[in-house]
Amino acid sequence: MQIFDVALACWLGMPAPLCVHSKTCGRALLLENRIGTMLPCNVIVQELPSGKVEVAAIDPAASMQAVDNPELGEVAVAVRDKLESVIEGLS
Numbered sequence: 001m002q003i004f005d006v007a008l009a010c011w012l013g014m015p016a017p018l019c020v021h022s023k024t025c026g027r028a029l030l031l032e033n034r035i036g037t038m039l040p041c042n043v044i045v046q047e048l049p050s051g052k053v054e055v056a057a058i059d060p061a062a063s064m065q066a067v068d069n070p071e072l073g074e075v076a077v078a079v080r081d082k083l084e085s086v087i088e089g090l091s
Helices: 001-010 023-030 060-064 072-089
Strands: 044-048 053-057
Touching: 023 072, 053 072, 060 072
Parallel strands: none
Antiparallel strands: 044 053
């Protein structure tokens, strides 16, 4: 149900309430209704045995290549760039 709410909000030109990437991911949902399974909505944060903290996420550009929709390429790159920027900023 949440994916429907996000897609509807984006379709109506409203900000999607669930995600910092809503502008780009919301567009991806409009282009491909099942793309939600490939978006970086889940980020892993874990403490390693060394005491360091690891932050990891899926590369949306790599995962979206499996979908035959050329318009998703620019969306995937935009999401990846933002995600990389955030993760790098944690260092």
